[in-house]
Amino acid sequence: MTVQKQLEELAERLFISRDSPIRSALELLKDGAVLRVRAPGGCAAGEKRDGDVFLVDPESSMPLFEINFTHTGDLEVFNDVGNAEEFGELFLSMVRDERLRLDMLLPFIELWTMGVGLFLQEIGILSAPSSYAELIRPLQLRDIAFTEILDVKYLQGLVDELAQITGVRLWVLDMNSMPVVVSVTGGEHCKLIIDSLEGVMRCYDSAIGGLAELKETMRAKVRICHAGFICFDAPLILGGEMVGMISGDASLMEPADPEKYRKLAEELDVDPEPLLASLQQVRSVNIEEVEFLLSVVNAIAQVVTEMSFKQYLLSAQVDENAVLTRELWRKNVELKALFQSIVEIQEREKAAVARDLHDDTGQSLTSALVNLELAQGEEDTPEAVRRLIESASSSISSVLKRLHDLSASLHPPVLDDLGLTEALRNLVRRVNADHPVEFSFLASGEEGELPGEVKINLYRIVQESLANIIKHSDAREAMVYFSRDGRGVELVVSDDGRGFEDPGSNDGAVHLGLLNMRERAEQIDGTFNIIPAGRGVTINVHLPP
Numbered sequence: 001m002t003v004q005k006q007l008e009e010l011a012e013r014l015f016i017s018r019d020s021p022i023r024s025a026l027e028l029l030k031d032g033a034v035l036r037v038r039a040p041g042g043c044a045a046g047e048k049r050d051g052d053v054f055l056v057d058p059e060s061s062m063p064l065f066e067i068n069f070t071h072t073g074d075l076e077v078f079n080d081v082g083n084a085e086e087f088g089e090l091f092l093s094m095v096r097d098e099r100l101r102l103d104m105l106l107p108f109i110e111l112w113t114m115g116v117g118l119f120l121q122e123i124g125i126l127s128a129p130s131s132y133a134e135l136i137r138p139l140q141l142r143d144i145a146f147t148e149i150l151d152v153k154y155l156q157g158l159v160d161e162l163a164q165i166t167g168v169r170l171w172v173l174d175m176n177s178m179p180v181v182v183s184v185t186g187g188e189h190c191k192l193i194i195d196s197l198e199g200v201m202r203c204y205d206s207a208i209g210g211l212a213e214l215k216e217t218m219r220a221k222v223r224i225c226h227a228g229f230i231c232f233d234a235p236l237i238l239g240g241e242m243v244g245m246i247s248g249d250a251s252l253m254e255p256a257d258p259e260k261y262r263k264l265a266e267e268l269d270v271d272p273e274p275l276l277a278s279l280q281q282v283r284s285v286n287i288e289e290v291e292f293l294l295s296v297v298n299a300i301a302q303v304v305t306e307m308s309f310k311q312y313l314l315s316a317q318v319d320e321n322a323v324l325t326r327e328l329w330r331k332n333v334e335l336k337a338l339f340q341s342i343v344e345i346q347e348r349e350k351a352a353v354a355r356d357l358h359d360d361t362g363q364s365l366t367s368a369l370v371n372l373e374l375a376q377g378e379e380d381t382p383e384a385v386r387r388l389i390e391s392a393s394s395s396i397s398s399v400l401k402r403l404h405d406l407s408a409s410l411h412p413p414v415l416d417d418l419g420l421t422e423a424l425r426n427l428v429r430r431v432n433a434d435h436p437v438e439f440s441f442l443a444s445g446e447e448g449e450l451p452g453e454v455k456i457n458l459y460r461i462v463q464e465s466l467a468n469i470i471k472h473s474d475a476r477e478a479m480v481y482f483s484r485d486g487r488g489v490e491l492v493v494s495d496d497g498r499g500f501e502d503p504g505s506n507d508g509a510v511h512l513g514l515l516n517m518r519e520r521a522e523q524i525d526g527t528f529n530i531i532p533a534g535r536g537v538t539i540n541v542h543l544p545p
Helices: 003-016 084-096 108-113 116-122 130-136 152-166 188-193 197-217 258-268 272-279 287-315 321-377 383-410 413-417 420-434 452-473 512-523
Strands: 034-039 042-049 052-056 065-069 100-104 170-174 179-182 221-224 230-238 241-249 438-445 477-485 488-495 527-532 537-543
Touching: 003 034, 003 042, 003 052, 084 100, 100 197, 108 116, 108 179, 152 170, 152 179, 152 287, 170 197, 188 197, 188 272, 197 221, 197 230, 197 241, 197 258, 221 287, 230 287, 241 287, 258 272, 321 383, 413 420, 413 452, 420 438, 420 452, 420 477, 452 477, 452 488, 452 512, 452 537, 512 527, 512 537
Parallel strands: 034 065, 438 477
Antiparallel strands: 034 042, 042 052, 065 100, 170 179, 170 241, 221 230, 230 241, 477 488, 488 537, 527 537
C-alpha cells in the first residue's frame, strides 16, 4: 500500500469516521476548520462542514494545523486508541520521542477562534488541574456567553491602543484560559514562543495558574511566567463574578541572558535566532513600573466590565434604567480620566525616547560622520577607501535625517521652543517632503501663551489627521489652518480626498483614530466635529477663549 493511501485511511479513521477516538474533540472545532496529516511521501486532509468532516484536497485550503509523522512506519500507531485521552497521551509521547510533530499553521488567535484550544484541551494536551475546575464550577454567569456581554470589537480596539501605549502584548482570556482578544502589537518574544506546541502548553499552564489565583483573590497581581518574563493579570468581573482576565507581558527586570533563552528555544523546538533578536527589543523594567501598568490595566478592566454588565442588564430590560444610566455616566467620566492618564504616560515616554534619540544616538552618529569626513580629507587615503568612506558618510547622513524626523515625530522640540504655530508649520513641511499630497499651512492671529497640555493635544490631532489623509484619502491637496483670536482657538484640517459616507454612524466598528482625536479635544475642553463633503473631509476643533 502506498504512503498516500495509508495517509488517506488514517485521515478517514481520525477525522471522518463517526467512531473516531477524537470525535468529541473534533466537535469543538468550528466549521471551515481544515486538518492535515503528513508523512514522507504524501499528505491527506479533512475539512469540517455542517458539523461533519470530509476528505478534501490537502493543498486546496490552509489547514489550522498539521500532524507530521517523521517515519511512515508509525502511520498505524493510533489504530488501537479508544478515546481522546488515550490519543493525547500517545500523541505527546511520540512528540517527545521526535516521532511526531504538531505544526500550527495560522496566527495564534485565529487558531483559538476556530476552537483549536478546546480541541487540545479535549485530547488532554492542554489540561486544567482538578483544583482549578473546582474553583470555576460555582460561576453564576456560566450560561451567559462571554461575547454576549463584552463587545469584542471594542475590547480588541482597547487592548490594541493600550498595547501601543505601554509597549506590552495584552491578552483577554476567558475562564478556560482561552484567548478571546490578543493585541496586534507588543511582546514579539511571546509570539515566537507560542508558535510551538510546547510553548503553547507551557504558556497555558502558566495562564491557568494565574487565572486560578485571581479567582481566589479577585485582586490584580504580578507574576513570573514559565519563560521568566514579568507578567501581570487583572480580573474581568461581571455581576460580582469573574469571567476572565486581562493579562500582559511586562518584559524583564534585567537584560536577557542569551544562553538561557537559547536553551529555552531548543526545548521549545523553535529557531533561537529570531527569539534572541526579539529579546534585544525587550526593555528592562522595575517593579514600580510594572505595578503602575497593572493599576492602569486593572482600573480599565473594572470600568469596561462594569459598564458592559450594566448595558447587558439594560438590554435584558431590567427595571433599573434610571440608576444604570447614572452609573454608566459615572463610569464614562472615569474612563475619560483613565484616558487622560494614559495619554500623559504616552507623551512622557515619547519625549524620553525623543531625547535619547537626539542626545545619544544622534550625537554618536554625528561624531562618526565627522570622523569619516576627516578621514576622507587625508591626502594619503587611497581612492578606493575614499569611495567607501563617501558611501558610508552618505548612509549615515540619510540615517541622521530619518532619526531627526522620528525624534521630531515623537516629541517636536520646536513645540516647546517656538510654540504650536511653528511646530505645525514644521510638521506640514516635513510631511510635504516625503509624500505626494500637497499640504499647505495657514495661520492667523497671535498664538500667545497656550498651556502645554493644549499644545501637545492639538499637535497630535493634526499629526493623526495628516496620517489618515496619507493612508486613506487618495487626496491631491490638503490644508491645515490654525487661528487664535477673541473667539478662541480654531484648528481645521481639510482634504479633497474620497472622504467617507457617515463618520458619525454607529456601525459597530471602532474608529480608534477618530475616537482618539475626539478624546484629545474634549480633554482640553474643546469641541470636535467631522464635516463630510461631496469630496474630502474637514476636521474642526474649537476651544473657547
